[in-house]
Amino acid sequence: MTLLARLEALESKVNKNSYNSSKPPSTDGLAKKTSSLRESSGKPPGGQAGHKGSTLKQAMQPTEHIDYPLPGQCERCHHELPLHDALVGERRQVVDVPVAAFDVVEQRTLSLRCQCGQLHTSAVPASVTEPA
Numbered sequence: 001m002t003l004l005a006r007l008e009a010l011e012s013k014v015n016k017n018s019y020n021s022s023k024p025p026s027t028d029g030l031a032k033k034t035s036s037l038r039e040s041s042g043k044p045p046g047g048q049a050g051h052k053g054s055t056l057k058q059a060m061q062p063t064e065h066i067d068y069p070l071p072g073q074c075e076r077c078h079h080e081l082p083l084h085d086a087l088v089g090e091r092r093q094v095v096d097v098p099v100a101a102f103d104v105v106e107q108r109t110l111s112l113r114c115q116c117g118q119l120h121t122s123a124v125p126a127s128v129t130e131p132a
């Protein structure tokens with residue numbers, strides 16, 4: 001190969017980019033030709049002020065309740081707890097989509113104060129809160 005032929009081969013190699021050859025754009029280097037034709041609206045990116053968002057609301061009537069149980073007796077004085085007086089604490093609704101309709105299971109934690117003043121609160125099991 002002559003020097004001139006080698007020079008031409010090298011020059012053609014250098015002048016190739018993703019626009020005029022099959023070279024990928026990642027080999028074009030830092031000088032990119034691309035620029036968006038879109039003109040700026042002057043607004044900040046993302047949701048605009050005044051836009052009414054939509055969030056999944058809790059259903060008024062759950063199909064089913066799951067109450068996470070309180071202990072049967074006080075953990076301090078060991079007095080039997082009047083469980084029917086328990087108040088609903090945290091509510092979380094899990095929406096399941098069966099074949100035909102929605103099934104809404106409302107999971108509730110309970111809280112109850114013993115006669116001695118000790119407050120008991122049931123917890124959502126870790127197996128429920130942790131992603132499978």
Ligand SMILES: [Zn+2]
Pocket residue numbers: 074075076077078079114115116117118
């Ligand atoms: Zn007690």
